[in-house]
Amino acid sequence: MGPQRATKPGFGAEPRLKMHTFPLLPQQASVQAGQVDAIFFFMVAVTAFFSLLIAGLIVFFAIRYRRRHDDEIGVAIHGSLVLELMWTIIPFFIAMGMFGWGAKVFFDLYRVPAGAMEIFVVGKQWMWKVQHASGQREINELHVPAGRPVRLIMGSEDVIHSFYIPAFRVKADVIPGRYNTLWFQATTPGRYHLFCAEYCGTKHSGMIGSVVVMEPTEYQAWLSGGPTSDSPAATGEKLFTSLACVTCHTGDAASRGPNLAGVFGHEVELQGGGKVVADEAYLRESIVNPQAKVVAGFPPIMPPFQGMVSEEQLLQLIAYLKSLKGPAARPGAPPQQK
Amino acid sequence: MEAPALTYLNNGHGAASWLLTRDHKRIALLYLVSITVFFVIGGLFATLIRFELLTPEGDLLTSETYNKMFTMHGVVMVFFFLIPSIPAVLGNFLLPIMIGAKDLAFPRINLLSWYIYVLGGAFTLYAALAGGVDTGWTFYTPYSTAAANTHVMTAAVGVFITGFSSILTGLNFIVTVHRMRATGLTWFRLPLFVWAHYATSLIMILGTPVVAITILMVAAERALHLGIFDPALGGDPVLFQHLFWFYSHPAVYIMILPAMGVISEIVQAFSRKNIFGYSFIAFSSIAIAVIGFLVWGHHLFVAGQSTYAGLVFSILSFTVAIPSAIKVFNWTATIYKGSVSLESPMLYAFGFIGLFTIGGLTGLFLAAMGIDIHVHDTYFVVAHFHYIMVGGAIMGYLGGLHYWWPKISGRLYSEAWAKFSALIVFVGFNLTFFPQFVAGYLGMPRRYHAYPPEFQVLNVLSTAGASILAVGYVLPLIYFTYSMVAGRKAPADPWGARGLEWEIPSPPPTENFTVTPVVSEGTHQYGHSQEVGLA
Numbered sequence: 095m096g097p098q099r100a101t102k103p104g105f106g107a108e109p110r111l112k113m114h115t116f117p118l119l120p121q122q123a124s125v126q127a128g129q130v131d132a133i134f135f136f137m138v139a140v141t142a143f144f145s146l147l148i149a150g151l152i153v154f155f156a157i158r159y160r161r162r163h164d165d166e167i168g169v170a171i172h173g174s175l176v177l178e179l180m181w182t183i184i185p186f187f188i189a190m191g192m193f194g195w196g197a198k199v200f201f202d203l204y205r206v207p208a209g210a211m212e213i214f215v216v217g218k219q220w221m222w223k224v225q226h227a228s229g230q231r232e233i234n235e236l237h238v239p240a241g242r243p244v245r246l247i248m249g250s251e252d253v254i255h256s257f258y259i260p261a262f263r264v265k266a267d268v269i270p271g272r273y274n275t276l277w278f279q280a281t282t283p284g285r286y287h288l289f290c291a292e293y294c295g296t297k298h299s300g301m302i303g304s305v306v307v308m309e310p311t312e313y314q315a316w317l318s319g320g321p322t323s324d325s326p327a328a329t330g331e332k333l334f335t336s337l338a339c340v341t342c343h344t345g346d347a348a349s350r351g352p353n354l355a356g357v358f359g360h361e362v363e364l365q366g367g368g369k370v371v372a373d374e375a376y377l378r379e380s381i382v383n384p385q386a387k388v389v390a391g392f393p394p395i396m397p398p399f400q401g402m403v404s405e406e407q408l409l410q411l412i413a414y415l416k417s418l419k420g421p422a423a424r425p426g427a428p429p430q431q432k
Numbered sequence: 433m434e435a436p437a438l439t440y441l442n443n444g445h446g447a448a449s450w451l452l453t454r455d456h457k458r459i460a461l462l463y464l465v466s467i468t469v470f471f472v473i474g475g476l477f478a479t480l481i482r483f484e485l486l487t488p489e490g491d492l493l494t495s496e497t498y499n500k501m502f503t504m505h506g507v508v509m510v511f512f513f514l515i516p517s518i519p520a521v522l523g524n525f526l527l528p529i530m531i532g533a534k535d536l537a538f539p540r541i542n543l544l545s546w547y548i549y550v551l552g553g554a555f556t557l558y559a560a561l562a563g564g565v566d567t568g569w570t571f572y573t574p575y576s577t578a579a580a581n582t583h584v585m586t587a588a589v590g591v592f593i594t595g596f597s598s599i600l601t602g603l604n605f606i607v608t609v610h611r612m613r614a615t616g617l618t619w620f621r622l623p624l625f626v627w628a629h630y631a632t633s634l635i636m637i638l639g640t641p642v643v644a645i646t647i648l649m650v651a652a653e654r655a656l657h658l659g660i661f662d663p664a665l666g667g668d669p670v671l672f673q674h675l676f677w678f679y680s681h682p683a684v685y686i687m688i689l690p691a692m693g694v695i696s697e698i699v700q701a702f703s704r705k706n707i708f709g710y711s712f713i714a715f716s717s718i719a720i721a722v723i724g725f726l727v728w729g730h731h732l733f734v735a736g737q738s739t740y741a742g743l744v745f746s747i748l749s750f751t752v753a754i755p756s757a758i759k760v761f762n763w764t765a766t767i768y769k770g771s772v773s774l775e776s777p778m779l780y781a782f783g784f785i786g787l788f789t790i791g792g793l794t795g796l797f798l799a800a801m802g803i804d805i806h807v808h809d810t811y812f813v814v815a816h817f818h819y820i821m822v823g824g825a826i827m828g829y830l831g832g833l834h835y836w837w838p839k840i841s842g843r844l845y846s847e848a849w850a851k852f853s854a855l856i857v858f859v860g861f862n863l864t865f866f867p868q869f870v871a872g873y874l875g876m877p878r879r880y881h882a883y884p885p886e887f888q889v890l891n892v893l894s895t896a897g898a899s900i901l902a903v904g905y906v907l908p909l910i911y912f913t914y915s916m917v918a919g920r921k922a923p924a925d926p927w928g929a930r931g932l933e934w935e936i937p938s939p940p941p942t943e944n945f946t947v948t949p950v951v952s953e954g955t956h957q958y959g960h961s962q963e964v965g966l967a
Contacts, residue, residue, distance in 0.1 A: 116888075145789050148785060155772065169769040170958070186751075189796065192796060196799070260806070269663075271664075287875060289875065299879075
């Protein structure tokens with residue numbers, strides 16, 4: 095196991111009567127945080143403007159046109175097409191502007207820059223299990239270097255969780271049966287809240303931890319410190335043999351299963367037409383439920399591994415498959431020759 | 433001594449005359465009593481939640497109990513109070529009168545819908561008493577089907593059953609509006625309250641069956657292990673979210689549209705002026721009902737749905753805000769050059785407009801994909817939907833109850849106390865829920881039993897506000913009840929308002945109208961027949 099710190103039992107350590115002051119805004123500790131805050135402030139301004147406009151008009155009209163005697167009646171005004179068009183069209187364009195801006199921020203949050211380092215995360219009731227590419231593991235903590243894009247590949251062992259780092263303004267649901275990813279680039283060393291944001295049962299509010307941002311050199315030192323297990327790819331390679339994947343996926347032209355070297359990130363032709371890009375989700379599906387999308391030219395003989403491999407083992411198998419360099423099926427690195 | 437006039441209240445005595453009644457007005461009162469009971473129960477759950485959150489530690493309740501409290505609070509308030517509130521009480525009472533009819537189209541079905549509601553409520557209460565349910569009111573899978581070992585089935589059956597009560601009410605309203613309007617009451621002379629209920633009814637009959645089927649699927653997976661949502665059985669947990677929100681987002685409009693109808697009536701009555709832009713308000717209700725069915729995916733921006741689907745849901749969610757904005761502008765313009773009197777219903781209406789404006793605009797934050805990633809499932813969302821449902825729907829309901837109470841009960845309540853309680857509700861509400869916007873943007877997740885200490889100040893403010901809000905809700909209960917006993921008798925039209933309901937006695941006779949009315953103009957005409965342009 096990695097350099098685990100004792101996980102906090104809850105938030106109980108503070109003296110009861112002492113109240114913390116609170117900031118009005120969360121810390122900005124990622125490159126994305128400023129972008130999210132910018133549109134947020136814009137929308138706060140728009141909200142304040144329209145709320146005050148409406149409230150001001152109502153109060154003004156209520157005073158200016160207050161009933162002065164009991165049988166007074168108002169002036170019959172039935173409407174004004176010009177005004178209706180004005181207060182339909184102007185808000186519409188403001189709303190569309192917000193939509194575009196919000197979508198732009200979303201796409202920036204969504205598109206992972208090339209060269210992001212990958213870290214695997216598995217959520218389960220009620221903890222976060224993390225494994226770094228070097229093999230270092232931790233629970234309820236995530237150590238990352240500042241200044242480098244990090245991509246989390248996340249799966250769940252039981253119910254839906256959600257990985258949330260407020261200081262980075264990022265969040266993604268962690269859903270059993272599929273992978274969700276999120277990426278961030280931390281800017282400022284420090285310790286930040288990690289929350290589970292999707293209600294997941296009794297100890298949901300205890301499924302918390304810290305993200306520790308370190309200077310890159312400190313991070314390297316941290317990675318090499320403490321007892322280390324094999325890298326996910328190395329563990330995956332052992333699983334590939336022990337689960338007997340290797341007996342069919344030999345890498346030979348005559349093998350019963352497709353050659354997997356270099357398959358990651360490439361298009362695969364499917365039985366019955368159609369193509370799919372072999373990403374993490376497809377590889378996962380092809381292990382737990384191989385009949386779902388069979389590669390063209392191969393008989394559907396692989397047994398489903400649903401329930402036989404844990405989420406972490408799945409991630410390790412995928413890490414191994416990703417480590418096999420293509421081009422697919424060329425001699426050089428067929429898996430069984432290791 | 434003259435014998436008291438025969439009204440719907442004294443026309444028949446004893447339990448049977450109420451429990452077997454087919455009079456829409458008596459059924460409305462049956463609903464009034466039962467939703468009040470559920471409101472009190474839901475409020476007690478909220479009280480426990482707020483007391484637990486006074487301190488960062490989870491020290492008052494266990495985690496299991498806390499989780500059950502917010503679940504039962506949501507289930508009771510959404511399904512057993514907010515959804516039936518205005519339609520089943522005020523709509524039931526007023527819709528036939530406003531269109532000049534003696535009753536709804538199907539009086540027996542109307543009574544049946546109340547019994548169905550009570551049966552569903554009984555199941556849900558049984559689930560609460562037997563040990564509770566802890567899935568959240570959203571019943572997300574696979575937690576609800578594979579993990580939770582609380583009374584999920586009983587609570588789900590309760591929600592399933594009560595859905596049919598909504599469907600029957602919606603059906604009844606739609607047929608009534610189509611078939612039973614008085615002579616001369618054309619569609620564009622209908623009170624806006626009726627338009628709002630018509631739009632609401634469309635959602636009720638089109639949306640509710642979907643949530644019913646979804647609940648059945650959850651039950652099938654829990655009991656029979658049919659793999660629908662649980663990936664371990666080959667299902668897809670996100671499918672549940674699509675199906676659930678396909679109903680439950682429009683359900684928000686079931687709660688708010690009738691309140692908008694109430695506000696349209698109040699603003700006209702207390703400005704002594706017809707509405708500004710009648711057809712824009714009427715059609716914006718329909719637009720909300722239609723577009724509201726196409727925005728459910730904004731609940732799934734972080735669930736890994738396709739980014740292009742996300743884009744479409746985002747743009748549609750921004751679009752559905754426009755009809756609401758049109759209503760707010762038109763209400764404001766209605767007050768212009770009115771004869772404005774600030775009696776308690778109008779205070780509630782002003783409160784509604786202000787809080788709904790903030791609630792609606794903060795909804796745009798959640799429609800903006802980039803911001804939603806951060807605030808999704810935080811207290812920002814909790815604050816937003818309480819501004820809509822409590823600041824909007826409940827303010828509308830209370831405003832309507834104050835406006836039509838003299839008609840319903842035949843008695844006048846204490847206006848001074850009513851104004852005071854309106855003020856208390858407004859102050860208490862803002863103190864309760866505004867800090868939650870701040871807590872949410874700071875990153876406090878919802879449904880947290882314990883929380884980091886830096887959020888404590890905001891939570892203490894919120895609990896203080898909730899205590900004030902509770903006073904504001906208890907006061908009307910007291911002075912309405914008191915008015916039944918000792919209130920002055922109400923005249924037919926205590927506000928000097930216009931509309932068919934104000935032309936008949938307070939309280940109305942069982943048959944509403946002794947002579948079927950003939951309508952020659954729209955509602956809320958205060959004596960000006962000339963068309964006046966905007967000066």
